[in-house]
Amino acid sequence: MPKSSRKTRSVVTINDVAALAGVSPMTVSRVVNAEKNVRPAKREAVLAAVRQLNYAPNLAARSLAKAEETKIGVIYNNPSAAYLSEFLVGMLDETAGKGAQLVLVKCEAVDEPAERKAVALLLAASVTGVVLPPPLSESDVVRDILKAAGVATVAVATGKARGDLSCVRVDDNRAAFEMTQRLLELGHRRIGFITGHPNQTASAERLQGFRQAMAGAPDAQSQVVQGYFSFASGLTAAEELLDGPLPLTAIFASNDDMAAAAVSVAHRRGLDVPRDLTVVGFDDTAVATTLWPPLTTVRQPVSAMAAAAIDLLLTEIRARKDGAPPRPVDRVTPHTLIERQSSGPAPRA
Amino acid sequence: MPKSSRKTRSVVTINDVAALAGVSPMTVSRVVNAEKNVRPAKREAVLAAVRQLNYAPNLAARSLAKAEETKIGVIYNNPSAAYLSEFLVGMLDETAGKGAQLVLVKCEAVDEPAERKAVALLLAASVTGVVLPPPLSESDVVRDILKAAGVATVAVATGKARGDLSCVRVDDNRAAFEMTQRLLELGHRRIGFITGHPNQTASAERLQGFRQAMAGAPDAQSQVVQGYFSFASGLTAAEELLDGPLPLTAIFASNDDMAAAAVSVAHRRGLDVPRDLTVVGFDDTAVATTLWPPLTTVRQPVSAMAAAAIDLLLTEIRARKDGAPPRPVDRVTPHTLIERQSSGPAPRA
DNA sequence: CGTAGTCTTGATAGCGCTAACGTCCCTGTC
């Protein structure tokens, strides 16, 4: 008869597994944590017991024992709801198994006071690491405060590597290059480009990729106008492009929202997409498929990038605890060209 | 000299606070957990110490001590990315403080095998509770399996209360009623309605609210066509409405995606929104503001609803552990009418 | 066959917190 007066526990514990497998809890722990140095026979016995009892380790106990309470802060800024949800899902998937805790903070504005406030909130919650999705991944203010506070940080979707900060990103330059090449392959020779917001390095990278590809086709002409990643800015930019001196057959917008705007402008002018005008975007957010016609675009593995960010962060946190100096990592993940119905061969001249 | 050979812990613990405040750790615990029966003087001392040391309780230790490891499963189906992200944020905000764990499972299709598989995954992860956002909140299959497995469940955004399941929702009926009344106030007398997917009770509720409001204006006429919540279905439905015998001055779509489609159709036909045609939606998702003109719509407090769902779930889980019989709760949260530029007074007849 | 080395396993002692129970002390009541 147990003398415990505590709440009865109903779930199976490591001790139950150990008892069934005829080994010590410690051995079960080793097997469950995939440590080596356990004889195959015992390992099998433990695994069998685990399966039989449907044992799942108690993450609270684990992180307590490991003395590694990891609270990971995320400063989000609703870049786009679609992006955010995929990003959150990716992070949650990764944290669920590792027993890390997510603390979200919204940063309404993109100005300095708002950023400072957001970071202060996270520091007050004493987070051990921070993930910065775009557009905050580029904020020097945030970076500096976090660095000063000695908090491990990972930036996501920056245009290029940042020597002082780990980041997870796609090769924006190359992706834009490939998309442009595809347009050239389709026969387009007069292509408009709508840039992204100048405060994000990804914008410059995408533009550069576009320019590099265009440089490879001497007979092609281009027109570049400034956009700011918003639907509204896309409207203005598209109007400007279509009113320009160059009769365009294709528009490459630096994100899907602006591409959607370009489609909208085209329709208002009685142009059929893609028969009269090809429109392509970047990011593969939800609008890409909500729209008619669905957008040809570049897909970033957002969810995988989020997971990678958490992974990098946990690694860095562990390294820091061991006293290792922070060593920034630059993880480039693969992108994909997705061809839907908004692109087609260039109309006959 | 401490004889501990463990990892050094750097963060402040409850003992540090207790020592500084000159009380026992237990008293600190009581203060931190806002229990009564602590004399004001001691309470103040503890709070001061907490502030001074910037103490934050270790959630892992807390949930371990309370023996309440709560893993909450969520089956999502990407109803809309905007909805999902807001929903996730709401849940995370609520779980962060309570030390609950979220396990996400995607249910790609809405057919029975997919649903069964998703639930099986959650059960395998031995979750103690499940949150069902729409559209899975209405699945009888899911409900039955979870019930059989004895897992606490909360459904979110069902059209009406479900006697056998706790749910968090808005009053769809009333919201649709109010929106329709607003249209009538604006002078609209020939109003089209696009219904939602028939497999969701919210659809019927919204339609009923519309009908009830229309019944109050004997001089008004309406035309109702079937939609399925998708943008594409909205296109078809809007075409049908505008081709119909009734020259409409307003269209009320059962969600924003379909309203967006209606706007798109109107534009294609050279109708100005809202001068020639008022279009209103429901849900206030991201499209509502991505679009031009931004949509007048009904806002659900998605994030608050998600938080409420977590709260209900934790309460129910605790009740179950105490042996109380599950008692379904129906929590109705307030909605808001949001008037943007897609609605206006009816054109002169 | 002995001995040093390596691999495997278990015993012990917490990680930080709180449930449960005792003890003390303060009221109010007759």
Place this chain on the structure above:
DNA sequence: GACAGGGACGTTAGCGCTATCAAGACTACG
């Protein structure tokens, strides 16, 4: 003034897991 009743606070004993170390089992080699 004695006693019950209850509030305030401390003590003890874990929650389930793993770090650490010591002991046992085995290997290789002289």
